[in-house]
Amino acid sequence: MLSLVSPGPGGPRVNACQVADNDGSCDVGHYHGAAMHVWPGGVGVHAVTGGNMTKYVRQAGNRMGSNARTGSTGDRHGYRLMAVHAHPDDESSKGAAATAMYVHEGANVLVVSCTGGERGSVLNPRLQGDPEVERDLVGLRRTEMAKAQEALGVDHAWLGFVDSGLPEGDPLPPLPQGCFATMPMQVCVEALVRLIRQHRPHVMTTYDENGGYPHPDHVRTHDVSVAAFRAAGDPEQFPQAGQPWQPLKLYYNQTLSMDRLQALHTAMKERTGQSPFEEWIEMRAARGDDAFRAVTTRVPVADWFDARDEALRAHATQVDPDGFWFGIPQEIEREVWPWEDFEMAISYVHTTVLPAVEDDVFAGLPEPAQADAMGSDSSRRPSAPLIDDVKER
Numbered sequence: 001m002l003s004l005v006s007p008g009p010g011g012p013r014v015n016a017c018q019v020a021d022n023d024g025s026c027d028v029g030h031y032h033g034a035a036m037h038v039w040p041g042g043v044g045v046h047a048v049t050g051g052n053m054t055k056y057v058r059q060a061g062n063r064m065g066s067n068a069r070t071g072s073t074g075d076r077h078g079y080r081l082m083a084v085h086a087h088p089d090d091e092s093s094k095g096a097a098a099t100a101m102y103v104h105e106g107a108n109v110l111v112v113s114c115t116g117g118e119r120g121s122v123l124n125p126r127l128q129g130d131p132e133v134e135r136d137l138v139g140l141r142r143t144e145m146a147k148a149q150e151a152l153g154v155d156h157a158w159l160g161f162v163d164s165g166l167p168e169g170d171p172l173p174p175l176p177q178g179c180f181a182t183m184p185m186q187v188c189v190e191a192l193v194r195l196i197r198q199h200r201p202h203v204m205t206t207y208d209e210n211g212g213y214p215h216p217d218h219v220r221t222h223d224v225s226v227a228a229f230r231a232a233g234d235p236e237q238f239p240q241a242g243q244p245w246q247p248l249k250l251y252y253n254q255t256l257s258m259d260r261l262q263a264l265h266t267a268m269k270e271r272t273g274q275s276p277f278e279e280w281i282e283m284r285a286a287r288g289d290d291a292f293r294a295v296t297t298r299v300p301v302a303d304w305f306d307a308r309d310e311a312l313r314a315h316a317t318q319v320d321p322d323g324f325w326f327g328i329p330q331e332i333e334r335e336v337w338p339w340e341d342f343e344m345a346i347s348y349v350h351t352t353v354l355p356a357v358e359d360d361v362f363a364g365l366p367e368p369a370q371a372d373a374m375g376s377d378s379s380r381r382p383s384a385p386l387i388d389d390v391k392e393r
Contacts, residue, residue, distance in 0.1 A: 076107035078368025081361070082201035082247070083109065083154075084192065084225045086180075086217040087117040087163060088145035089318040092311035093325065094212065094253040095205055096152060097301035098340045098361070100308065103153035107362075110155045110199045112192070114221050115180050117141045117318075119165035124320045133317060140317060147314035151307055159191050164216045181216035185227070188220070190238045192228035197242030202371045203361050204229055208252040208293065208343065209393045219393075226250070226390055229346060233378065246375050248348045251361055254295050254341040258284060264328050267336045276327030295341040297358040302338035305330050347387040348374065 083099055085091045091099070091111045099109045118138050127133045133140060149156045161180035167173050175182050196204075206225035211218025231237040233246025261277045261284075268275040301308075309326065312319050319325055342361060344351070349364040365371045374381040 074105055076102050076105040076362065079107045079203070079362055079365070079371070080199060080201045081107055081109045082112060082196065082199055082204045084112045084114065084204060084206040084221060086114050086207070086211075086215065086221040087120065088113050088141050088148070089117065089312075089315040090218075091152070091154075092148050092308065092315060092319075094207075094255045095340055095342070096308040096311050097304035098299045098342075099154055100152045100304045100311075101299070101301050104304075108155065108199075109153075110157060110195075110201065111149065111152070112157050112159055112195060113145065114159040114188075114192075114224070115161050115163040115217055116158060117163050119163040119176070119179075120318065122317050124316055124318065126320070127317055137317065141315075144315045144317065148311040151311040151314055153307075157195055159188075159195070161188065161191075164220070166215055175216060179216075181220045185223070188224045189227045189231060190241055192224055193232045193238045194241040196228055196232040196247060197245045200245045200372070200375060201247050202365055202368075202375060203249045203251065204247045205251045205253055205342065205361070208254070208345075209391050212253065212256065222252075226345070233375070244376070244378075246348065246378070246381065248365060248371060248374060248381070249344065249361065250346040251297060251342040252293075252345055254293060254343050257293065257295055257341045259295065260337050260339075260341060263336050264333065267332055268328060271332065276324050280324075293343055295357060296344040297342040297361055297363075298339040299342065299359060299361065300338055301340050302334040305333060344387060345390050346385045348381050348385050350386065 079102075081099070081102055083091060083095060085094065091113070099111065103109050116138060118141075120137070120141065122128045122130075122133055122137065145156065161183060162176075162178060164175050164179035164181040167175060180188070204225065207218050207222045209219075209222055211220075211222055229247055229250045233244050235244045258281070261281055265275040265277040265281055268277070309330075312325055313321055344358075347364065349366075351358065351364045366374070370380075
């Protein structure tokens with residue numbers, strides 16, 4: 001059976017149009033412009049676009065390879081994940097519970113901070129005006145990152161670029177010379193390609209084309225991550241940066257999805273009459289750039305909210321312990337939204353869960369040894385991604 005899936009406010013949904021052979025399998029070919037492909041041992045998927053909606057085509061049935069992961073199993077030994085973020089503290093507010101869970105279950109997780117947060121401000125009112133904090137904010141943020149790293153159990157690397165700051169004014173002032181967002185793209189991409197080839201992640205996470213929010217470093221993080229994902233497996237690109245390695249899946253963090261914010265906002269209004277998300281929802285609805293993103297992957301992480309919150313509190317200069325980030329009681333969060341959300345952007349492996357959401361960013365990967373072979377040997381993987389849904393800004 002084939003299903004055309006379109007993203008909507010509640011995530012992917014099945015359209016009424018479905019096609020199947022008598023035996024429940026599907027032929028390779030094209031259906032209403034959607035490219036279908038069956039790769040040996042499993043299901044082939046291509047992303048196609050129509051209007052402003054992204055459609056996915058999948059094969060339903062039992063043709064998935066016997067060694068492929070179909071969901072969460074609790075054993076991640078041998079798998080590697082790279083989470084690419086713009087600043088120290090971003091790793092603790094976007095996908096943190098999932099990274100802590102995957103580490104606990106045996107995966108090797110490397111968090112990459114593209115910048116050191118050098119141009120950040122002290123956002124915790126308890127520490128504003130403290131001369132010890134203001135004297136060496138850069139050094140303090142590195143100490144905070146080390147504490148957050150310990151809370152999550154991850155490995156960590158600095159990509160080595162300088163924070164661009166968040167420009168304000170009308171018109172906006174030029175960005176500082178030499179900052180991350182103004183560095184030559186190839187310089188930034190090579191640095192991340194080098195890390196990818198060293199760490200050899202099977203899965204990468206980063207931000208969508210809007211950066212999650214329009215900070216220049218977040219937007220640049222998206223651009224660099226996508227370009228490095230595409231280049232790392234190509235021996236002709238950056239040959240000086242190590243042996244080629246192709247990550248197999250790329251996701252965008254959607255932890256702060258509108259679906260999640262709205263669900264928690266509604267629950268808080270019903271139970272307490274107030275919500276910390278009211279202004280944020282109004283602001284993002286007015287901006288309109290992420291209101292209807294397709295959440296393809298929803299990882300159950302309720303048992304790891306404590307680790308996430310500990311990591312957030314480690315960034316004491318950036319996070320008010322009485323503020324927005326802790327405005328929803330955990331018992332409500334566990335009941336209403338016990339997941340962290342991701343959006344699949346690129347995949348070289350088959351997925352069997354669409355139109356339902358995945359529950360695991362490693363879903364569809366073969367066993368670790370086979371995944372390693374796919375990453376290092378171009379003859380062991382498709383010549384092009386089976387899903388490629390990277391959008392232009």
